[in-house]
Amino acid sequence: MAATIERDLKADGDAWLKRQAPGWLVPGMTLISALDAGIVIAQAWLIAALAAGAFIERQPLAALMPMMWLLLLVLVLRALSGGIRQWLAGRASVRVRYEIRAGLLRRFEKTGPANLPPDGESIAAFDEQVEAFDGFYSRFLPQRISATVVPLAILVFAFATDWLAGLLLLLTAPLIPLFMILIGIGAEKLAREQFRSLARLGGWFLDQVRGAATIRLFRAEDQARRQVERRTDALRRETMRVLRLAFLSSAVLEFFSAVAIASLAIYIGLGLLGYLTFGPAPDLTLQSGLFLLLLAPEFFQPLRALSQGWHDRADAAAAAGEVRQLLTLPPARPRAEDGIAPEAPRQCKVELRGVSFAHPDKAPLLRDLDLEIEPGLKIALVGPSGSGKSSLISMLAGFAEPSSGDILLDGQPLARFSDAALRDHVAWLGQRPVLFAGTIAENIALGWESASREQIARAADQGGVGEFADRLPEGLDSPVGENGYGLSGGQAQRVALARALLRPRPLVLLDEPTANLDGASEALVLQALENMLSERSATVICAAHRAATMAWADRILAIEQGNLKWLR
């Protein structure tokens, strides 16, 4: 597993994207492209044969009809294969994006809340950046395969028919791969330039749009409108200067294909007239000549399509970089895979042995901590913000691992607990409660569906949820979250508190549960906390900015410059 990730990181975005494609995509697309090549060649041959039959051999129409019907069949096949190709590519793209999103969620869960980038970044990766993969699978990859297979097949037939004509095609497209690199460089630069300038303008415009309220507040509407006009105009002038050059590279491809067709037509014409006496020219007939002429545009068509699809690749590769970074985040608990599952006691003993903690590339936050907390003890953990209170709680909750040392719960190493066992041992409550769409009761019972109505109602009462739920028309069954009643921060926190403490667990961790509340709400939450904790036998560790508010605490523990100190 680790080895493949390692290899993945080294491979370039292109190869990585290609590896994510379903197994059938590349062989399937190659097959369809080969079929396409066959169709294109058959079509050209049939048209040439029909012309020769009618114009040179002067056959009656009836004699030509079988070939006409065959041509119709080939044309229908061609139309269908185009549709099928597009449909299959679309399916593959959807499949890949589904799998990558599922992988991202699995990785987010494994990495845990403590080590994830800010939500906005993760959501952008999950939504927009994965979406940017679409063009790679639904356009670029099929185009690239077709741009390899079809021109090659045509070249073979062209050479077999008239080696001079074949050579002409080969020379105007100086070795397809070389040509493609040429296209790639030009198109990529163009795509980048265009993309960058548009993105810059987009960002600037978004800024203005976001500030519309401010602009209104200052009555600066006309000024702002003029500025949008001025900025976009300036950017237009600047970008057009770049594009004038950048578009030349795609014109080169255009020029080669047009000149190749023209030279081929003139060569065949002169050959047929008998003006050319060298090489295979004297052997040209209307059939072989028309056949070659019809193949020429088909030879360049896939290459032109590819040059237009190049920015799809560039966008996808850029997005792939970001997404892969998230997919390779280290898990919060790497050793939990075949973990132990000790029975959960009513209260548990917590031990730290030489525990240190540091954020990646930062100086250690906690240094070599040793600590023993007797079962059932209720502890307030204090210290200035940034001192490591949250990190310590995160480690105990299994959201982060110590950089060195061991945490033991009842003598068993926490790092080896299975995820399920950890959930049975530890209850956790953070600073920002999240209510999910559903009723208050459902939110309290989250994760413990077998809780009885009495248990829920009791937890709600103790947690001070009843106080406001009673004022709602449906009581505990009132909907909250999206499309539901809007609860204040303090109310939501009391629901979250009832949720965390509904199910008895031997270790309760609270990470500054009132940090984001105003005075009045804080008092209510603290009251609820005291109610709930005084009834429970669990071991409790509660991070707090002021110890004074934790009247229920048996002892107070302080973090000072990376070390622990008992205050009481």
Place this chain on the structure above:
Amino acid sequence: MAALIRLLWPGGATARWMLISASMALAAVVLGVVLLAVSGWLIAASALAGIGALAVLDIFAPGAIIRAAAVGRTATRYLERLLGHEATFRQLTEIRIRAFSRLLAMPVERLEALGRGDTLTRLTRDVDVLDHMFPRLVLPSVAASGATLLAVVVALVLAPPAGVALVASLAGGGTLVLIVGVGMARGPGRMLAQATPRMRSATAEWLQGLAELISVGQAGRRARDVMLRVEEHLRAQLAQRRVEATMQAGLALAGYLGFWLVLLIGLKLHVDGLLSAPVAAGLALACLALVDAWLPLAASWSFFETCRQAAGRIDALGGSASPRPGAIRELPDFSVTVRDLAFRYPGAVDPVVSSCDLDIAQGEHMLVQGPSGAGKTTLGKLLAGVLTPDSGTVSLGGIDLRRLDETFLRGQVGFLSQSPMLFNDTLATNLRLGAPAATDDQVLLVLEAVGLSGFVDDLPNRLESWIGEHGRDVSGGEGRRLALARLLLADFPVLILDEPMAGVDAATAAAISERLAPLLAGRSVVVLSHDPLVLPAYDRRYSFTGGRIAPA
């Protein structure tokens, strides 16, 4: 559709560029058709001349046409792309101005509400979508249909039945496929427009609640719910792809059928002695080249629904400026009166403000003090007319704010919010927002008042330096002081200042407060703060708790 036209209808200069680039696109397609048709003509004619079936053949004229068409196609294609971009860029400016003007005609209250969701982000994305409509959809469609029209005319002259066949198959059939396809794309397009934000909000909810979900062992199960949303979103896309692929196949069928019919008719007319072989060959090949111009239209027109929806969303913002009838635009004085004011956020259990009364005489400075989270910000917004009360009134000079013209009101009341918006732009542009005519000296004076003289001196281009994303980062405290400077420069007779000194250390705050006094003199000022220690001098002090206000 009407929305699309309203937003995209080009202005004079843009229309000219569009016309030129469209004619280049048309020329490129026509020259491509000519290249292949004349080549076919030449080869057939040469073959006949080669076997003596054709007496004299002038090879030089067709040879010259072929060469000219080859070079001409390259040149016109290049010009099409270049001029097309010029037109696109010009239209992009127009679309932005139109969308922006709609926003700027909205009441501040509505804008603030929009700003909380992702409506504004989506607006800019929708504008980006519309930018692409001309080059992706209009340009290739004009070129393909124009070239087809020309081909039909030529065919009607040379071989009338072939012209009729072309109209019936490629032109008629192709257009029908596009129309039906656009209709079919509506359902999936609507589905996608609903499914995408649902997927996003489900993901956001899951991520925000991840710690709690993990701690109750529900992260995996809830992730499956998120994946259901992902599936819904991708299913809608898949339906869209199915329509696109069907359109693609249908268009190709119509086109190839047209080619086949023209070939058949050409052969029949030739066998009957009504059409020469070279012309029959040229016509057939012209048709084949035309099909190539039509095929990309499937992708172009499946993009139409996306554009239509984007335009619809921008249009749905409304915001056409309709001043309130009979709105008042003059005031006897600048006193502020609050009577029986009450406000509750929609869906909230408790009101934030209930039965508040307050009188502020013109020129009076008032402090409203209360703990953080008590609702001071809401009260401030109500006073500034940025929120509309549920009941009760806020009046300025004895006139209810709701009876005042919104734009007029904005010129009277200045509001410093807790998280003021600074633009990613130059410092001077930011500060002159409300006072475009302010001199550099005036700007520097207010900067000195808020204690930011040093800040300016450190900037590379002083007032012309960029701040924000493309320039110097601004800390929260600096940002708020810059916003205060911007407000002071704008000369509002009434000021509502929400926590003006937050994030500023006590010594600096005291110094600023002292320097502010002359700048605030004569204005009616309400300062909302939880910490009364280092604020500008005030005449009276009120406390605000539990949604009620009382003299302190």
